[in-house]
Amino acid sequence: MLARLRIADDEVADTVDKLTRIVEFVDRLSQAATGDVVPMAHPLNASQRLRPDLVTEPDRRDELQQNAPAVSDGLYLVPRVIE
Amino acid sequence: MSAAWEVIIGLEIHAQLATASKIFSGASTAYGSEPNTQACLIDLGYPGVLPVLNREAVRMACKFGLAVNATVARRSVFARKNYFYPDLPKGYQISQYELPIVEHGELFITDGGEANGEPRRIGITRAHLEEDAGKSIHSIHEGLDRFSGIDLNRAGTPLLEIVSEPDLRSAREAVAYMRKIHSIVRYLGISDGNMQEGSFRCDANVSVRPRGQRELGTRTELKNLNSFRFVEKAINFEIERQIDVLEDGGDIVQETRLYDSDRNQTRPMRSKEEANDYRYFPDPDLLPVVIDDAYVEAVRATLPELPDAKRERFVAEYRLRNEDAGILTMSLALADYFEAATAAAAAKPGLVANWVIGELSAALNRDGIDIEASRVPPAGLAALVDRIADSTISGKIAKEVFDAMWAGEGSADQIIEAKGLRQITDAAELEGVVDAVIAQNPSQAAEYRAGKDKLIGYFVGQVMKATGGKANPAQVNALLKNKLTGGELSDGGGS
Incomplete structure (x- = not known):
């Protein structure tokens, strides 16, 4: 996609300079010692709450299927899928 | 199979966890309900909904990890596995990728035939939690041929995907490993293991390489192996197919193949995706799952006696043959029945x-019923076996009594009395029958005396027939030998 950016002639020198600095910054990042750092899986420093194993959701099929373009025999219909 | 080729197999087993509700929603997981009556907003992937993890699913995965001597991760992470298919409404499956809850486990198989009965260690690479997809139905009824129907009741059902190392070396070993996993999840009570209902499914990665070669051959993945028998047949077919292709100078294509049990063959389904095709990334809707040592130890305290330990105990405590102990401990219910009896x-x-x-398992198989529903309870079988042990009836008559018990005709003692099946213990009565049989078969008696020892079997048969099987075969044998050799040459074998 970068190759498709239109850059006016008088901006080329400045852009080259900026892009070069970005590449240098990425190079610097890759030098950081991250061996002991656990990969971040989530921005919040918290852990997953668990719920008890209880059935709490009633059957709402008729209501929910009103949103579907096509249903039959209780099934949601989709264009035929060939295995 | 050619000895020039080495077979490499790894299995991925999906065990449906026996929770009441789904892994990320409060919809029921009950099997066999009307389509889409157990598919709530979360299972349907509506915008704006958030998954909340089921505590039981985590506990069950942890329990499995401890049972296979694995590392239970104190921190595990859910990831999105992206692919497009109508039975997956969100467009991604919530699974675990880089940080699964269970890693580095192992189990031992003894009946795979590769190590002369010595236990073989099979590594378990990992076991991770994930949600199941829905079900597609391709022929709903006439007039709807242009459509497939989607039932999302199964969507969101918790699965534990158990991945083995490529340590298996034959179809038989693969089956032995799969049976072991099946037995463990049932002992732990974390899955019903029902293969007909799809609660326990298996995919097999199969490759072959010239014996002695280090690098692995190209593998294919076999899908849809929903019985132990099909696993063995499909893998054996695939091994032969790969060897044929390679010996003809061809190459194996890495692909997913479907097993067709009607034709006993595998056929290509689709080219195999690589992991990066799925664009895995940590699911921002779910935080890392963190568990501590106290939790793990509390789960460990709930572990039951596992199949291997029970087998060893049965050998030591009951003096059973190792092989018999293995059969009895395959299922917890069967082991419990044996111990009660x-x-x-x-x-x-x-x-x-x-x-x-023997008889009990054969009757259960014949009528297709589970041991829990046995028509002869443990105490009933015990009473029958005791009548053999105290020589009231022979083992052969006992089978007749067992069949009558199975048919609901009463207890062992009631049936023995009602049918007059008690063994003839009166020596004089038995002698009379033996004399009569010898008298009726003079030519065979002469041949026996001339040295044709094998005829003893014929005479025993005749006596058993004449007594309706109620004679003690050992006693008859001794008595016949004595009488046929004229009595005076008795070698002391008379009883």
């Missing part, structure tokens, strides 16, 4: 084991 019987445990493994 043995406790109720005066007879030796070995005799009880023979009856549980």
Whole structure:
């Protein structure tokens, strides 16, 4: 996609300079010692709450299927899928 | 199979966890309900909904990890596995990728035929939690041929995907490993293991390489192996197919193949995706799952006696043959039945084991019923076995009594009395029958006396027939030998 950016002639020198600095910054990042750092899986420093194993959701099929373009025999219909 | 080729197999087993509700929603997981009546907003992937993890699913995964001597991760992460298919409404499956809850486990198989009965260690790479997809139905009824129907009741059902190392070396080993996993999840009570209902499914990665070669051959993945028998047949077919292709100078294409049980062959389904095709990334809707040592130890305290330990105990405590102990401990219910029957019987445990493994299991198989629903309860079988042990009836008559018990005709003692099946213990009565049989068969008696020893079997048969099977075969044998050799040459074998 970068190759498709239109850059006016008088901006080329400045852009080259900026892009070069970005590449240098990425190079610097890759030098950081991250061996002991656990990969971040989530921005919040918290852990997953668990719920008890209880059935709490009633059957709402008729209501929910009103949103579907096509249903039959209780099934949601989709264009035929060939295995 | 050619000895020039080495077979490499790894299995991915999906065990449906026996929770009441789904892994990320409060919809029911009950099997066999009307389509889409157990698919809530979360299962349907509506915008704005958030998954909340089921505590039981985590506990069950942890329990499995401990049972296979694995590392239970104190921190595990859910990831999105992206792919497009109508039975996956969100467009991604919530699974675990880089940080699964269970890693580095192992189990031992003894009946795979590769190590002369010595236990073989099979590594378990990982076991991770994930949600199941829905079900597509391709022929709903006439007039709807242009459509597939989607039932999302199964969507969101918790699965534990158990991935083995490529340590298996034959179809038989693969089946032995799969049976072991099946047995463990059932012992732990974390899955019902019902293969007909799809609660326990298996995919197999199969490759072959010239014996002695280090690098692995190209593998294919076999899908849809929903019985132990199909696993063995499909893998054996695939091994032969790959060897044929390679010996003809061809190459194996890495692909997913579907097993067709009607034709006993595998056929290509689709080219195999690589992991990066799925664009895995940590699911921002779910935080890392963190568990501590106290939690793990509390789960460890709930572990039951596992199949291997029970097998060893059965050998030591009941003096059973290792092989019989293996069969009895394959299922917890069968092991419990045996122990209850043995406790109720005066007879030796070995005799009880023979009856549980033999007649009882055959009757259960024939009628397709589970041991829990056995028509003969443990105490009933114990009473029958005791009548053999105290020589009231022979083993052969006992089978007749068992069949009558199975048919609901009463207890062993009631049936023995009602049908007059008690063994003839009166020596004089038996002698009379033996004399009559010898008298009726003069030419055979002469041949026996001339040295044709094998005819003893014929005479025993005739006596058993004449007594309706009620004679003690050992006693008859001794008596016949004595009488046929004229009595005066008795070698002391008379009883």
